[in-house]
Amino acid sequence: MAVTSIGARVVRKEDHRFITGKGQYxxxxxxxxxxxxxxxxxxxxxxxxxxxxxxxxxxxxxxxxILTGEDLAADKIxxxxxxxxxxxxxxxxxxxxxxxxxxxxxxxxxxxHVAVVIAETVLQAKDAAEAVVVDYAVEKPVVDxxxxxxxxxxAVHAEAPDNRVFSWHLGDKAATDAAFAKARHVxxxxxxNNRLIPNAMEPRAAVGDYDSGNDAFTLYxxxxxxxxxxxxxxxxxxxxxxxxxxxxxxxxxxxxxxKIFIYAEETVCVWAAKxxxxxxxxxxxxxxxxxxDAHGRDHVTRAEMALDENGRILALRVNTKANLxxxxxxxxxxxxxxxxxxxxxxQYDIPAIYAEVDGVYTHxxxxxAYRGAGRPEATFVVERLVEVAARExxxxxxxxxxxxxxRKFPHQTPVIMAYDAxxxxxxxxxxxxxxxxxxxGRRKREAxxxxxxxxxxxxxxxxxxxxxxxxxVGSLGAGVGLWESAEVRVNPIGTVEVxxxxxxxxxxxxxxxxxxxxxxxxxxxxNVSIVHGDTDKVQMGMGTYGSRSGAVGMSAIAKALDKVIAxxxxxxxxxxxxxxxxxxxxxxxFSVAGTDRSAGFGDIALQAYIAHKFNGQELEPGLKExxxxxxxxxxxxxxxxxxxxxxxxxxGDVTIEKWTAVDDFGVIINPLIVEGQVHGGIAxxxxxxxxxxxxxxxxxxxxxxxxxxxxxxxxAEDLPSFVVDTTVTPCPSNPLGIKGCGEAGAIxxxxxxxxxxxxxxxxxxxxxxxxxxAMWRACRKAAQPLAAE
Amino acid sequence: xxxxxxxVNGQSVTQAIDPRTLxxxxxxxxxxxxxxxxxxxxxxxxxxxxxxxxxxVKSCTMLAAQCEGASVTTIEGIAQGGQLHPMQEAFRxxxxxxxxxxxxxMIMSAIDIVNxxxxxxxxxxxxxxxxxxxCRCTGYxxxxxxxxxxxxxxxxxxxxxxx
Numbered sequence: 001m002a003v004t005s006i007g008a009r010v011v012r013k014e015d016h017r018f019i020t021g022k023g024q025y026x027x028x029x030x031x032x033x034x035x036x037x038x039x040x041x042x043x044x045x046x047x048x049x050x051x052x053x054x055x056x057x058x059x060x061x062x063x064x065x066i067l068t069g070e071d072l073a074a075d076k077i078x079x080x081x082x083x084x085x086x087x088x089x090x091x092x093x094x095x096x097x098x099x100x101x102x103x104x105x106x107x108x109x110x111x112x113h114v115a116v117v118i119a120e121t122v123l124q125a126k127d128a129a130e131a132v133v134v135d136y137a138v139e140k141p142v143v144d145x146x147x148x149x150x151x152x153x154x155a156v157h158a159e160a161p162d163n164r165v166f167s168w169h170l171g172d173k174a175a176t177d178a179a180f181a182k183a184r185h186v187x188x189x190x191x192x193n194n195r196l197i198p199n200a201m202e203p204r205a206a207v208g209d210y211d212s213g214n215d216a217f218t219l220y221x222x223x224x225x226x227x228x229x230x231x232x233x234x235x236x237x238x239x240x241x242x243x244x245x246x247x248x249x250x251x252x253x254x255x256x257x258x259k260i261f262i263y264a265e266e267t268v269c270v271w272a273a274k275x276x277x278x279x280x281x282x283x284x285x286x287x288x289x290x291x292x293d294a295h296g297r298d299h300v301t302r303a304e305m306a307l308d309e310n311g312r313i314l315a316l317r318v319n320t321k322a323n324l325x326x327x328x329x330x331x332x333x334x335x336x337x338x339x340x341x342x343x344x345x346x347q348y349d350i351p352a353i354y355a356e357v358d359g360v361y362t363h364x365x366x367x368x369a370y371r372g373a374g375r376p377e378a379t380f381v382v383e384r385l386v387e388v389a390a391r392e393x394x395x396x397x398x399x400x401x402x403x404x405x406x407r408k409f410p411h412q413t414p415v416i417m418a419y420d421a422x423x424x425x426x427x428x429x430x431x432x433x434x435x436x437x438x439x440x441g442r443r444k445r446e447a448x449x450x451x452x453x454x455x456x457x458x459x460x461x462x463x464x465x466x467x468x469x470x471x472x473v474g475s476l477g478a479g480v481g482l483w484e485s486a487e488v489r490v491n492p493i494g495t496v497e498v499x500x501x502x503x504x505x506x507x508x509x510x511x512x513x514x515x516x517x518x519x520x521x522x523x524x525x526x527n528v529s530i531v532h533g534d535t536d537k538v539q540m541g542m543g544t545y546g547s548r549s550g551a552v553g554m555s556a557i558a559k560a561l562d563k564v565i566a567x568x569x570x571x572x573x574x575x576x577x578x579x580x581x582x583x584x585x586x587x588x589x590f591s592v593a594g595t596d597r598s599a600g601f602g603d604i605a606l607q608a609y610i611a612h613k614f615n616g617q618e619l620e621p622g623l624k625e626x627x628x629x630x631x632x633x634x635x636x637x638x639x640x641x642x643x644x645x646x647x648x649x650x651x652g653d654v655t656i657e658k659w660t661a662v663d664d665f666g667v668i669i670n671p672l673i674v675e676g677q678v679h680g681g682i683a684x685x686x687x688x689x690x691x692x693x694x695x696x697x698x699x700x701x702x703x704x705x706x707x708x709x710x711x712x713x714x715x716a717e718d719l720p721s722f723v724v725d726t727t728v729t730p731c732p733s734n735p736l737g738i739k740g741c742g743e744a745g746a747i748x749x750x751x752x753x754x755x756x757x758x759x760x761x762x763x764x765x766x767x768x769x770x771x772x773x774a775m776w777r778a779c780r781k782a783a784q785p786l787a788a789e
Numbered sequence: 790x791x792x793x794x795x796x797v798n799g800q801s802v803t804q805a806i807d808p809r810t811l812x813x814x815x816x817x818x819x820x821x822x823x824x825x826x827x828x829x830x831x832x833x834x835x836x837x838x839x840x841x842x843x844x845x846v847k848s849c850t851m852l853a854a855q856c857e858g859a860s861v862t863t864i865e866g867i868a869q870g871g872q873l874h875p876m877q878e879a880f881r882x883x884x885x886x887x888x889x890x891x892x893x894x895m896i897m898s899a900i901d902i903v904n905x906x907x908x909x910x911x912x913x914x915x916x917x918x919x920x921x922x923x924c925r926c927t928g929y930x931x932x933x934x935x936x937x938x939x940x941x942x943x944x945x946x947x948x949x950x951x952x
Contacts, residue, residue, distance in 0.1 A: 011881055018889030019877040019896065021824015021864035028823035123807060201828045201836060201890040201925050253826075253890030254925050286829040506888030506926045672884050676931060680887065683928030708833035708923070716919035716929040721912065745928070 042107035045141035045701020062124030082328035097157025108326035111291025141701035179315030183306035202253020208269035225543020252505035296370020339374030383751035457755025465740035466551030466635035494602025501541015502553030522588020547740030639663035652776030681745020689753035798866030835922030845901035879939030887926035908944035
């Protein structure tokens with residue numbers, strides 16, 4: 001059993017249970033005596049509820065209870081919250097309407113929660129839900145930002161009469177306008193960042209349980225951050241005080257942001273468990289997931305880039321309308337503001353940037369963070385502008401990017417961020433070589449001979465991860481701090497449990513975190529267990545999103561490990577009869593400097609617990625240390641992705657021929673896992689660019705893409721094998737040098753695909769998703785390069 | 790209620806069920822074999838794939854009552870005597886899973902691909918044959934590698950059995 005170091009391609013410890021069918025997801029949990037919840041959901045996008053008649057449904061077989069918003073209100077259960085305050089340009093706070101877990105008088109999107117039916121079986125609950133009669137006065141919906149902002153549009157909430165939740169800005173308008181005034185060339189684009197539905201493969205689920213003997217609740221839920229769920233359910237929604245509410249997020253089948261948020265369903269299940277005196281279980285079906293999981297993206301943007309005569313970027317001006325849906329989800333307001341505009345500098349030295357963002361209510365599902373959250377939208381704006389600007393001034397797009405790269409660090413952008421480290425030229429150079437950029441012209445001509453349009457596109461992205469320094473995010477409106485906690489418990493025989501506030505829902509923390517412990521303590525990785533996802537075990541934590549678990553979560557573990565080693569040295573000093581200052585710890589051994597006297601980590605752990613060799617009044621027995629780590633800065637992963645593809649002008653079909661990714665994630669703990677994260681991110685980004693798009697019918701507000709028959713998920717045949725490589729500039733802002741890797745692919749990919757598509761067809765009018773139909777149209781519009789050759 | 794008798798992972802079981810009960814519901818709720826997952830409601834995602842009489846089936850699309858007398862194998866039933874199936878090993882070795890939710894269906898489909906297409910699989914074939922299984926985490930890159938490697942390992946197992 002060897003020590004397993006940082007940087008090793010360790011096969012995952014957690015896999016055994018998943019490949020043998022022994023994973024335990026929320027829907028696999030059943031409590032004795034449990035009843036099943038099914039939600040009555042609004043079939044209308046906008047309506048007033050005149051009456052809810054449950055009389056027929058109540059007498060159906062197996063029905064335990066039918067509860068509505070009135071019951072919630074009677075029990076003083078508060079509404080769902082948005083935890084990030086945004087102030088408009090004029091200083092006024094954002095205009096947020098109430099978000100009850102079950103509707104009060106109004107429904108605001110198709111799928112909005114009207115009532116819950118609780119019955120002995122799921123089928124009985126579904127039957128009874130069909131029998132609940134709701135009398136709706138149907139109203140006209142607005143589903144996109146243009147119609148929501150039109151004069152005379154119906155207000156989704158009375159609190160925001162013109163549907164503007166906020167009208168926010170960032171940057172120096174005067175400096176930006178001045179730069180545009182003296183520009184030699186201005187590139188302008190109208191950009192739609194298509195609305196996406198996250199679609200983690202495990203649908204959301206919740207089991208609420210109430211122990212009347214102890215007046216205590218337990219909630220099993222599909223959460224990326226169980227402690228945040230407990231905090232919100234307790235302090236804001238008021239289900240139970242924190243010490244009486246245990247939240248368990250067991251194995252979670254993917255999140256991608258959609259399981260950060262505190263939703264109506266888990267609120268209702270945990271509350272109803274006490275109300276009906278039985279455990280209450282709800283599992284989403286896929287249609288419900290489409291309707292009610294928070295969606296992502298959905299921006300409409302006008303963006304302009306000013307250049308000087310040498311092809312240097314002078315300024316960027318961006319106006320974005322962000323669809324926030326019908327209610328503000330948990331972090332909805334932060335996504336199109338502070339997670340978006342501060343990334344508009346990209347990898348480029350841009351002296352002036354000004355961004356205006358309007359957050360807009362519509363009669364659609366709430367929109368919140370989805371893999372990348374604001375950063376993919378920013379990258380798409382910047383990388384489309386850069387590509388088009390290069391084409392317009394007749395410069396090679398790779399050369400244009402390099403001309404504008406930031407090369408001195410730290411670099412303060414005009415939009416908050418201080419980039420700490422990077423080497424953008426190194427990533428570009430490596431990517432150009434791996435992609436054989438020089439050979440592209442030959443491949444394009446060869447494709448043309450076969451009647452195909454071949455294109456190549458770059459995305460030279462940056463992201464802000466390792467979210468985030470608490471004081472900094474607090475000053476920007478966050479309601480929470482974004483540190484992380486860890487506790488390292490050393491057992492008397494030297495095995496270790498690490499309790500972490502991070503949560504793994506596919507990221508492989510049980511392996512990478514154990515690698516860190518193995519590396520630092522010099523013990524076999526088999527001797528390390530990672531504990532997460534249970535508020536009764538882990539005291540507090542902020543969870544996993546924003547590529548923060550490596551940079552922030554593991555830094556907390558590293559800090560706790562330092563304390564364990566320091567305490568171990570004190571114990572070792574007594575055991576080895578030497579001065580504490582003479583004790584060294586290396587390769588799993590405490591030794592006295594300059595001698596051959598030493599003791600293994602396990603021996604010292606045992607001595608710490610039996611406490612025979614030291615005075616327990618002067619040195620506490622035991623070996624257990626905790627730490628909270630608050631990062632000093634965001635981290636800035638960056639890289640270059642190159643997409644090469646072919647379009648069949650006869651059918652509009654797109655084939656990705658080659659994908660090259662060169663990413664700088666700083667120090668990498670486990671390359672096997674990091675590569676997997678990149679692969680998955682690229683697939684989601686390609687999905688956005690080519691396949692996926694949520695469509696609401698503008699007249700009725702119906703979601704017409706509410707199943708896998710209608711919403712096109714990327715499948716194995718849609719993707720190539722990827723060429724993935726890295727460059728490394730260690731992150732100076734955390735003790736491990738980690739930058740984070742979870743979102744990079746999803747951030748980088750859409751721009752690379754669209755830049756390749758537009759390169760292939762020879763014009764810029766290509767929408768996302770670039771479906772075969774859209775590409776067929778784009779090919780018709782193109783000046784036919786085939787004929788010209 | 791109706792009664793159905795079938796063999797699941799080699800064990801004979803008889804259950805009284807609501808006639809609407811799907812095979813996946815019988816497996817998950819009656820037999821507590823929760824390794825088989827439900828990821829959609831339109832037979833698209835493949836998280837629920839099991840083998841019925843040796844052929845892959847989306848268990849969300851088959852009534853339990855249709856399985857009268859059938860032999861069903863789930864992800865819990867493919868390891869033999871504590872020895873993982875070569876396809877299970879291949880998924881672990883090649884990091885063919887992240888969140889693990891689609892994994893049981895992927896592995897059951899992969900074994901079925903080998904049964905139908907043989908053990909010498911190329912990337913194009915595997916990608917085409919995985920049409921009925923959706924993964925949101927891996928971008929399929931490592932799943933494809935795992936299926937090809939698992940198929941090769943199954944060939945090794947078959948050779949050994951033949952010798």
